[in-house]
Amino acid sequence: MRIIKWLAGIVVLLGLVLVVGGWALPSTFTVSRSVVVQATADKVDELVADPRRWKEWSVWNRRDPAMEIVYFGPDRGTGAGWAWKSKSEGDGKMTFTAAQAGQHVAFDLYFPDMDSTSKGELVFSPDSNATRVTWTMHGDFGRNPLMHWFSLFADRMVGPDFEAGLANLKEVAEKK
Numbered sequence: 001m002r003i004i005k006w007l008a009g010i011v012v013l014l015g016l017v018l019v020v021g022g023w024a025l026p027s028t029f030t031v032s033r034s035v036v037v038q039a040t041a042d043k044v045d046e047l048v049a050d051p052r053r054w055k056e057w058s059v060w061n062r063r064d065p066a067m068e069i070v071y072f073g074p075d076r077g078t079g080a081g082w083a084w085k086s087k088s089e090g091d092g093k094m095t096f097t098a099a100q101a102g103q104h105v106a107f108d109l110y111f112p113d114m115d116s117t118s119k120g121e122l123v124f125s126p127d128s129n130a131t132r133v134t135w136t137m138h139g140d141f142g143r144n145p146l147m148h149w150f151s152l153f154a155d156r157m158v159g160p161d162f163e164a165g166l167a168n169l170k171e172v173a174e175k176k
Contacts, residue, residue: 027143029154032136035166039173041102041124041131047173048105048122048133050076051094057168059161060089081107102126109137114150116141133169135162 037044047053051071055061067086073079073095081095090113097119098106106121118139125132137158141147150157 026151027147028138028140029151030136030138031155031158031162032134033159033162033166034132034134035163035170036127037131037133037170037173038129039131040129041126044124044131044133044169044173045102045105047169048124049080049096049099049101051080051082051096054082057165057172059164059168060086062168064088077101077105114147133166135166137162 047057052075055067055069061067064086067084067089069082069084071080071082073081076096077099078096080099081093083091083093085091090111092112093110094107096105096107098104102124104121104123106119109118109120110116111118116139118137120135120137123134123136125134139151139154141151
């Protein structure tokens with residue numbers, strides 16, 4: 001009986017640590033990565049501003065080639081988007097909210113599994129015949145203290161995917 005009380009006490013203590021610790025953590029997160037692509041900003045924009053072109057370089061599409069994708073809106077730029085269903089990568093929806101050719105593409109991401117919305121942007125900074133591409137995502141996990149733990153690890157969870165996606169983007173853009 002003492003062991004059961006002792007184990008119950010540990011479970012309660014861990015629960016309190018998770019909840020109270022979660023309140024102490026920020027609910028927001030930012031993940032950002034950059035790469036220099038030996039191509040013009042317009043060439044990079046061709047691959048980013050059209051959601052159909054993301055499967056050429058996005059790490060998520062490459063990990064699940066069987067991903068079910070539905071495109072909507074215009075072919076490119078503001079209002080264009082895609083929704084996907086994937087057993088390995090999860091489900092989601094991306095809608096381009098702003099786009100200025102050769103300069104940037106901003107988007108909203110929605111992940112129904114986590115009921116989470118994030119904002120992202122790819123910014124193109126031309127430099128001679130090269131372009132620095134910076135991919136940034138901001139999000140807020142809201143008031144649930146348990147979800148705040150995700151903000152603590154967002155950079156480690158998403159950052160490597162951004163790095164791989166940008167490396168793929170660089171490879172594809174430099175071939176064309």
